[in-house]
Amino acid sequence: MEPVRLFNQSTLQIQDCGAKGRGVVTTVAIPARTIIDISPILLFPSEEYSTHGRYTQLDHYTYRWKGGMALALGLGSMFNHSNSPNVGFQRDIDSGLIKYSTLREIHAGEELCISYGPNLWFPDMEDSQNQDKNTNNGSSGGASNGAMSDSEDETAESFFSRIQFSDDDDDDDDDEDGNGSS
Numbered sequence: 001m002e003p004v005r006l007f008n009q010s011t012l013q014i015q016d017c018g019a020k021g022r023g024v025v026t027t028v029a030i031p032a033r034t035i036i037d038i039s040p041i042l043l044f045p046s047e048e049y050s051t052h053g054r055y056t057q058l059d060h061y062t063y064r065w066k067g068g069m070a071l072a073l074g075l076g077s078m079f080n081h082s083n084s085p086n087v088g089f090q091r092d093i094d095s096g097l098i099k100y101s102t103l104r105e106i107h108a109g110e111e112l113c114i115s116y117g118p119n120l121w122f123p124d125m126e127d128s129q130n131q132d133k134n135t136n137n138g139s140s141g142g143a144s145n146g147a148m149s150d151s152e153d154e155t156a157e158s159f160f161s162r163i164q165f166s167d168d169d170d171d172d173d174d175d176e177d178g179n180g181s182s
């Protein structure tokens with residue numbers, strides 16, 4: 001593999017994003033179509049993932065990948081979901097990397113979000129109905145909310161089909177538009 005230059009992330013920070021848990025926020029404005037991060041991945045072969053990984057915290061963090069499931073190391077695991085994402089991603093299967101780029105101009109202080117696709121496994125806190133519920137219940141929500149129990153009875157097959165991050169080498173252009181659903 002050729003050496004890959006990574007990015008200085010001094011203008012991005014991880015912070016508490018309320019009911020969504022931690023998220024990535026920019027401290028400066030970023031122009032559209034700017035690469036903001038390149039995350040190397042750790043590949044879990046399909047069998048290992050279906051036997052072990054899916055029963056762990058990885059269940060919240062992995063991307064579909066050729067031959068299994070991939071954990072993005074670094075920022076790639078920290079982007080929350082939005083139905084109107086401001087960041088797209090493109091997988092480089094051969095190099096084991098995911099490249100993240102802005103889809104539009106982003107203002108200082110904005111959270112950077114990708115689209116996980118249509119089949120979310122948690123109540124989307126960007127959805128105003130869920131925000132209301134969260135406020136009314138006084139629930140903290142976030143990465144460990146009860147939504148995961150909804151998937152406990154799923155088969156491995158349905159589990160793999162509900163994970164949003166893009167599944168197909170040929171749909172990288174879609175990913176760039178933030179619509180990299182399976």
Ligand SMILES: C[S@@+](CC[C@H](N)C(=O)[O-])C[C@H]1O[C@@H](n2cnc3c(N)ncnc32)[C@H](O)[C@@H]1O
Pocket residue numbers: 019020021022023060061077078079080081082122123124125126142143144145
């Ligand atoms: C890849 S992790 C993102 C980082 C995570 N927020 C954290 O604190 O580690 C995905 C998890 O973040 C939470 N999440 C992401 N986007 C969300 C959203 N729009 N609404 C509610 N929860 C969200 C969910 O719990 C999901 O399983």
